[in-house]
Amino acid sequence: MADNITVFVRRGDPQCEALLRYLDQRNLTYTTKDVTADPSATAILFGRLGRVAVPALLIGERLIVGFDPVQLSRYLPRPESESQGVSFGAGVRSVTVDVARAHGLAAAFGVEVGSVREGSPAASAGIRAGDIITAIGAYTLTGGADQFRTAVSARRPGDTMTVSVWRDRVAMDAAVEFPREEAPPQDEVDPPVAPPVDEREGASELGDRG
DSSP states (O other), X not given: OOOOEEEEEOTTOHHHHHHHHHHHHTXXXXXXXXXTTOHHHHHHHHHHHSSOOSSEEEETTEEEEXXXXXXXXXXXXXXXXXXXXXXXXXXXXXXXXXXXXHHTOSSSXXXXXXXXXXXXXXXXXXXXXXXXXXXXXXXXXXXXXHHHHHXXXXXXXXXXXXXXXXXXXXXXXXEEEOOSSOOOOOOOOOOOOOOOGGGGGGSSEEOOOO
């Protein structure tokens, strides 16, 4: 079973945004914690680091500070497209209360779509970055990204998955078709972004603290 991934970010920070794009392009499921809005996020970082440094990833019990794709590739689980029979072709993350409010949803449920890979099943179905997928078939996504990933993993080449999409405060349906023969994904990875000088020492792996 893959380790849970938690990403600590600061809204508007370029490094944080680059890291989220990187995770989306790898079709990884993760939880975000904004250090400017979530006191528990700062508490976790202070407890592990003695300071707040972003971006930071908690992969299982391993905390990594900074955005270095080469280093991250050693610890992140393999992309969905490499480990499952089919690939949705877009990164998703659970809808938070803030995201639900911004999109006019009555409650925080479903998943928010990140980067969509060109030519993927998601792209062919008309799914766009920023869409909210609220249900798969008759099942509401109350379990967020974990429920969505489980549903995709149950599909096989040749299957069709109907999803309910919330876009610009309008509900619509989309049929995601998983082709019988999928071309290998050609994901582009953003280049590493150097951290600010005063945080350069933080861009390294931090193992467990006993």
